[in-house]
Amino acid sequence: MSKGKCILAYSGGMDSTISVVWIKExxxxxxxxxxxxxxxxxxxxxxxKRAREAGAIDSVILDVKNEFVNEYIxxxxxxxxxxxxxxxLSTALARPLMxxxxxxxxxxxGAEFVSHGCRGKGNDQVRFDASIMTLxxxxxxxxxIAPAREWGMTRDEEKEYxxxxxxxxxxxxxxxxxxxxxxxxxxxxxxxxxxxDTWVQPPEDAFSWTSSVENAPDSSEIIELxxxxxxxxxxxxKKMNGVxxxxxxxxxxxxHGIGRVDHLENRLVGIKSREVYETPAAIILYxxxxxxxxxxxxxxxxxxxxxxxKIYSDLVYDGRWFTLLRENIESFMNSVQEFSSGEVxxxxxxxxxxxxxxxxxxxxxxxDMSTYSTTDSFNHxxxxxxxxxxxxxxxxxxxxxxxxxx
Ligand code: ARG
Numbered sequence: 540m541s542k543g544k545c546i547l548a549y550s551g552g553m554d555s556t557i558s559v560v561w562i563k564e565x566x567x568x569x570x571x572x573x574x575x576x577x578x579x580x581x582x583x584x585x586x587x588k589r590a591r592e593a594g595a596i597d598s599v600i601l602d603v604k605n606e607f608v609n610e611y612i613x614x615x616x617x618x619x620x621x622x623x624x625x626x627x628l629s630t631a632l633a634r635p636l637m638x639x640x641x642x643x644x645x646x647x648x649g650a651e652f653v654s655h656g657c658r659g660k661g662n663d664q665v666r667f668d669a670s671i672m673t674l675x676x677x678x679x680x681x682x683x684i685a686p687a688r689e690w691g692m693t694r695d696e697e698k699e700y701x702x703x704x705x706x707x708x709x710x711x712x713x714x715x716x717x718x719x720x721x722x723x724x725x726x727x728x729x730x731x732x733x734x735x736d737t738w739v740q741p742p743e744d745a746f747s748w749t750s751s752v753e754n755a756p757d758s759s760e761i762i763e764l765x766x767x768x769x770x771x772x773x774x775x776x777k778k779m780n781g782v783x784x785x786x787x788x789x790x791x792x793x794x795h796g797i798g799r800v801d802h803l804e805n806r807l808v809g810i811k812s813r814e815v816y817e818t819p820a821a822i823i824l825y826x827x828x829x830x831x832x833x834x835x836x837x838x839x840x841x842x843x844x845x846x847x848x849k850i851y852s853d854l855v856y857d858g859r860w861f862t863l864l865r866e867n868i869e870s871f872m873n874s875v876q877e878f879s880s881g882e883v884x885x886x887x888x889x890x891x892x893x894x895x896x897x898x899x900x901x902x903x904x905x906x907d908m909s910t911y912s913t914t915d916s917f918n919h920x921x922x923x924x925x926x927x928x929x930x931x932x933x934x935x936x937x938x939x940x941x942x943x944x945x
Pocket of ligand 1: 728
């Protein structure tokens with residue numbers, strides 16, 4: 540009788556490589572690894588070899604970079620999704636897309652089991668499980684195995700298990716540090732080792748995309764980003780597709796030391812964790828789109844958008860991508876960004892990105908209304924009447940009721 544099959548989400552990292560061995564041993568299943576290329580760069584190289592060496596019977600690699608950018612990253616950018624105001628959700632956005640590919644691959648191979656390398660303490664297990672269960676639907680029998688949640692090994696025990704199984708670990712960095720890193724085009728999340736002490740400054744070897752402020756160039760660089768309906772379309776007046784644009788911004792901004800985030804984060808599972816991120820392109824693009832919106836959105840649109848952004852980013856963080864509410868909010872975001880087309884000029888220097896210009900043919904900034912020069916067309920006289928009526932409620936209240944300040 541042929542063995543059952545398991546599709547394992549495979550990054551090539553330590554946890555997922557150990558998982559191949561562990562699933563075979565514990566569940567007696569054939570393991571087919573699925574590596575979803577989300578633009579992590581060299582990561583993909585040699586991944587098939589690593590999977591087979593660990594004992595996988597097949598290895599599937601899917602390039603989903605364009606889908607990731609157009610259907611996950613850009614909608615989130617349009618929605619202003621920054622978890623707790625600092626985290627661009629690079630990992631969180633990837634999980635629903637990966638879940639979709641896991642379910643599709645399981646269907647293709649007739650696999651009854653799917654697996655991911657998440658632990659029992661993190662957000663990612665929730666995102667994967669919730670997404671897979673939602674996508675697979677009620678009638679379908681897809682069972683989830685989460686080895687790292689089940690085996691209960693510490694990091695050191697994992698290293699030992701890997702050694703015993705003859706697996707080579709490539710994460711070992713300087714000083715034998717093994718960070719837990721999740722990486723894709725939109726950013727990398729770095730956890731573990733010395734970072735677990737919230738007082739310790741992140742060691743320089745934790746970073747690989749950004750230079751330190753000290754090592755960043757001594758001269759600034761000015762860039763121009765073009766947007767159409769809230770989507771970035773050009774860099775320095777050169778039209779670019781999303782993947783290339785993000786790649787190129789990661790390099791340029793990273794060189795200037797932009798995109799390092801050190802955050803003590805509220806996890807969905809109730810604990811706080813110290814997370815270090817490198818998201819250079821994301822920081823630049825969020826800064827730019829926000830600057831453009833200051834010109835193209837009314838005050839009320841800005842306020843409502845910002846309220847919904849918070850809800851949206853929590854939804855993404857909390858593994859609720861596949862919900863109607865997320866789609867509802869996106870409809871609003873698409874509508875609110877209808878006129879967010881134009882250019883933003885930014886200066887990159889020593890870890891900082893500064894907006895130095897913005898323009899749009901739909902800009903609500905009206906020079907003649909705003910200027911203090913002779914072309915001023917603002918009606919100063921009508922201000923008096925406006926203030927008279929505007930202050931009416933507080934004046935009436937002050938007369939009829941005594942409150943503290945009076
Ligand atoms: N805290 C982030 C999140 O939940 C990133 C987790 C990524 N994992 C890692 N191994 N660093 O989205």
